[in-house]
Amino acid sequence: MAPFLYLLLLASSLIPVYAQDQPTDQSSMSLVITQDGLDFVKDLLVNEAISSMIPLRLPNMEKTVKIPLVGNAFMMLSNITIYRIDVPSSNMKPREDGISILASGTTCILSMNWYYSYSTWLVPVEISDEGTASVQVEDMDIGLTLGMENQEGSLKLALKDTRCDIKDISIKLDGGASWLYQGMVDAFEGQIGSRVDNAITKKLEDGISRLDSFFQKLPKEISVNNDTSLNVTLVGDPLLSDSSIGFGVNGLFTGRNVDVPKYWLKNPKLSVSCTNSSKMLGIALDEAVFNSASSLFYNAKFMHWVVDKIPDQSLLNTAGWRFIVPQLYKKYPNRDMNLNISLSSPPAVEFSNHKAKANIFADLTIDVMEGDEVIPVACITLVIRASGSVKINGNNLAGTIGLDDFAMSLKWSNVGNLRMYLIQPIVWTLIQTVALPYANSHLSKGFPLPIIHGFTLQNAEIILSSSRVTVCSDVVFAEPHKLILKSLAYLV
Ligand SMILES: *[C@@H]1O[C@H](CO)[C@@H](O)[C@H](O)[C@H]1NC(C)=O
Ligand SMILES: *[C@@H]1O[C@H](CO)[C@@H](O)[C@H](O)[C@H]1NC(C)=O
Ligand SMILES: *[C@@H]1O[C@H](CO)[C@@H](O)[C@H](O)[C@H]1NC(C)=O
Ligand SMILES: *[C@@H]1O[C@H](CO)[C@@H](O)[C@H](O)[C@H]1NC(C)=O
Ligand SMILES: *[C@@H]1O[C@H](CO)[C@@H](O)[C@H](O)[C@H]1NC(C)=O
Numbered sequence: 342m343a344p345f346l347y348l349l350l351l352a353s354s355l356i357p358v359y360a361q362d363q364p365t366d367q368s369s370m371s372l373v374i375t376q377d378g379l380d381f382v383k384d385l386l387v388n389e390a391i392s393s394m395i396p397l398r399l400p401n402m403e404k405t406v407k408i409p410l411v412g413n414a415f416m417m418l419s420n421i422t423i424y425r426i427d428v429p430s431s432n433m434k435p436r437e438d439g440i441s442i443l444a445s446g447t448t449c450i451l452s453m454n455w456y457y458s459y460s461t462w463l464v465p466v467e468i469s470d471e472g473t474a475s476v477q478v479e480d481m482d483i484g485l486t487l488g489m490e491n492q493e494g495s496l497k498l499a500l501k502d503t504r505c506d507i508k509d510i511s512i513k514l515d516g517g518a519s520w521l522y523q524g525m526v527d528a529f530e531g532q533i534g535s536r537v538d539n540a541i542t543k544k545l546e547d548g549i550s551r552l553d554s555f556f557q558k559l560p561k562e563i564s565v566n567n568d569t570s571l572n573v574t575l576v577g578d579p580l581l582s583d584s585s586i587g588f589g590v591n592g593l594f595t596g597r598n599v600d601v602p603k604y605w606l607k608n609p610k611l612s613v614s615c616t617n618s619s620k621m622l623g624i625a626l627d628e629a630v631f632n633s634a635s636s637l638f639y640n641a642k643f644m645h646w647v648v649d650k651i652p653d654q655s656l657l658n659t660a661g662w663r664f665i666v667p668q669l670y671k672k673y674p675n676r677d678m679n680l681n682i683s684l685s686s687p688p689a690v691e692f693s694n695h696k697a698k699a700n701i702f703a704d705l706t707i708d709v710m711e712g713d714e715v716i717p718v719a720c721i722t723l724v725i726r727a728s729g730s731v732k733i734n735g736n737n738l739a740g741t742i743g744l745d746d747f748a749m750s751l752k753w754s755n756v757g758n759l760r761m762y763l764i765q766p767i768v769w770t771l772i773q774t775v776a777l778p779y780a781n782s783h784l785s786k787g788f789p790l791p792i793i794h795g796f797t798l799q800n801a802e803i804i805l806s807s808s809r810v811t812v813c814s815d816v817v818f819a820e821p822h823k824l825i826l827k828s829l830a831y832l833v
Contacts, residue, residue: 367606368576368589369627372791373613376584378621378816379440383433385818387444394544397423399451399536404528408520414459416528418474423537425450435581439488439501447481449537455514455525472516474525478537480508485545489586494561494574496588498553503545505538563789568597569637573791587613590791592626593633599641607808615813617802624790625811626738628692634788635687644684647708651680652774656767659709665763668756669718673709680771681706681717690729692805697729699742704752705768719754721764723747725772729784731810733801738812739787742780744772795819 374382403417431444453476458469488499510530514522562570572591580587589611606627613623638644648657655661657678663670682705689700703723709716729742749768751759790812792798801814 366576367609368591368611369606369629369633370573370590370592370791371587371611371613371623371625372590373585373587373623375615375618375621375623377619379433379435379586381621381816383431383442386433386442387428387431390544390548391426391428394541395424395426397540397544399423399540402529402532402536404532406524406528408459408524411459411520412461414457414524416455416457416524418453418455418529418533421451421453421533421536423449423451423540435583435586436486437581439486439499439581440586441484441486443482443484445482447483449478449481449541451476451478451533451537455517455521457517457521457524470517470521472514474512474514476513476533477511478507478509478534479511481537482506482508483541483545485549487549489579489581491575491578492557494576495559496556496575496579498549498556500546500549503542505541507534507538510534559793562595563791565594565788568599568641569634570595571788571791592630592791594630594637595633596637596641599637611809613811613813614804615802615811616804617813620800620802620813621815622798623811623813625809628690628808631690632687635690639684639687644687646682648680648682648771648775651771653770665767666719666756666759669707669709672756673711673716673718677710679708679710679715681708682776685722691808692810693807695805697731697740697805697810698745699725699727699729701725701727705749718756719759720752721749721759721761721768722752723749723768727777731803731805733798733803733812733814734785734787736792736796736798737787737789738810740784742777742784744769744777747772792816 399421401417401419401421403415405413405415408414425448427448428444429446429448431442433440433442453474454471455474456469456471458467460467483503483505485503486501488501490497490499510533512522512526512530512533514525561572561574563573564570572593572595574591576589576591580589606629608625608627611625611627613625615623651657653661657680659670659673659676659678662678682703685702685704688702691698691700701724703725705721705723706717707719707721709718725747726745727742728745729740731738731740733739747768749761749765751761790798795818796816797819798812798814799817801812804811804813
């Protein structure tokens with residue numbers, strides 16, 4: 342069975358709007374991450390970053406310090422390790438020049454070994470001691486600003502500034518002489534602060550550059566099937582508002598061996614509006630997305646279908662039509678038949694408030710088999726009106742359609758006039774029992790929305806409005822994706 346309704350793969354409403362030349366900077370999909378979405382991403386970043394950053398080893402520190410009554414003492418800190426980082430509060434906010442991420446009140450706990458030695462003229466042998474210490478770097482504000490731009494259709498991240506303000510360092514020594522504590526504080530307090538600052542800043546830089554290369558490597562096309570993909574190339578720079586980041590995506594279907602007509606978008610400035618503002622993510626799809634799929638499958642000759650099996654097989658022999666089209670039986674007695682359904686234009690899908698509608702124009706040719714020869718005997722023009730529902734299946738936008746009504750008229754006939762009222766129930770049955778179930782089996786799989794691998798839509802709501810579909814959803818981080826985790830890992 343050639344997939345005649347494969348088209349509908351996408352669901353529902355297509356009115357192709359042909360254009361001479363399509364502005365290349367138009368996007369037929371818009372994606373918005375709301376403040377709730379940013380908070381979710383931020384928590385993920387912070388948690389993943391901390392768990393992969395620690396233990397973080399810092400270089401040894403040494404210094405000779407003049408200690409009252411002792412003289413010059415050589416002091417060293419070794420095996421300096423940050424083994425715990427607590428971030429009590431953090432936020433991620435879009436700003437004019439990028440996204441700012443701030444982790445405030447952060448505490449870093451370090452462990453280390455201390456050692457000192459000195460000699461005085463009083464005691465001719467060298468005196469030394471060693472022990473462990475723990476250091477708390479407290480009330481640290483770690484902030485960064487991340488610039489974002491479109492670089493050749495991919496998201497380019499640039500670290501614009503990082504800062505790490507340390508308010509307090511507390512040092513606790515296990516053992517040691519009484520003068521040691523003050524000596525250590527004087528010698529190393531500042532240095533510990535700047536080492537922690539440097540180490541964290543360096544990790545942030547590494548993390549951002551990994552995250553950047555992760556985004557650079559994201560595919561610009563998502564494969565829908567062997568020959569068809571969805572173009573998810575980023576269009577235009579990200580749009581930053583007070584509480585959201587928006588991205589434009591080309592969003593049209595492309596075929597390897599087929600040309601897709603160009604479209605004017607119904608919504609040249611496609612904005613995302615969710616009724617529930619607490620959803621993390623909104624994706625708006627212009628009708629053009631569906632139109633491009635419809636045209637693509639139409640041009641790929643997927644919308645031509647020869648039916649040689651139907652539930653009531655007797656209707657595929659002229660004997661079954663004996664009383665419906667007597668002339669057919671008379672001319673070709675007891676011959677097998679085919680029904681050739683061929684869409685005469687790409688299905689036109691239309692969205693309006695709460696509704697998805699599809700208009701399908703098809704020619705149904707009745708063929709008689711004469712040996713190896715296929716003889717077309719009559720052709721009926723069908724206008725099928727279907728309405729659909731759109732749903733989420735995993736990360737795919739899927740749907741189902743049902744028959745609203747259909748109209749039919751005779752296009753031509755070699756077997757005299759056909760009595761349409763007799764044929765109509767047969768066509769109705771054909772549509773209901775063969776065509777729609779077949780279309781729905783494809784539609785129910787749907788096509789993938791541009792969601793980064795590892796994230797899954799949850800509690801999605803679908804809003805159908807004039808010439809667009811909007812998906813408003815939360816996301817969960819389902820199966821940890823190694824690549825992104827590795828990138829995220831270095832961010833605090
Ligand atoms: C270095 O520090 C780690 C973690 O604090 C500890 O497990 C290890 O034993 C220390 N090594 C030495 C040589 O003290
Ligand atoms: C996809 O391509 C592979 C190999 O080229 C082929 O075996 C498979 O049947 C194709 N699938 C479809 C759905 O066309
Ligand atoms: C994908 O979209 C981009 C941006 O609109 C466009 O430049 C590119 O030509 C498209 N690719 C294909 C294969 O259509
Ligand atoms: C809005 O979305 C949030 C998050 O998915 C959900 O918890 C809440 O119940 C929704 N509110 C309404 C009125 O649907
Ligand atoms: C089916 O009908 C269309 C015209 O409606 C025709 O172009 C096509 O060749 C026919 N296909 C077969 C297999 O008969």
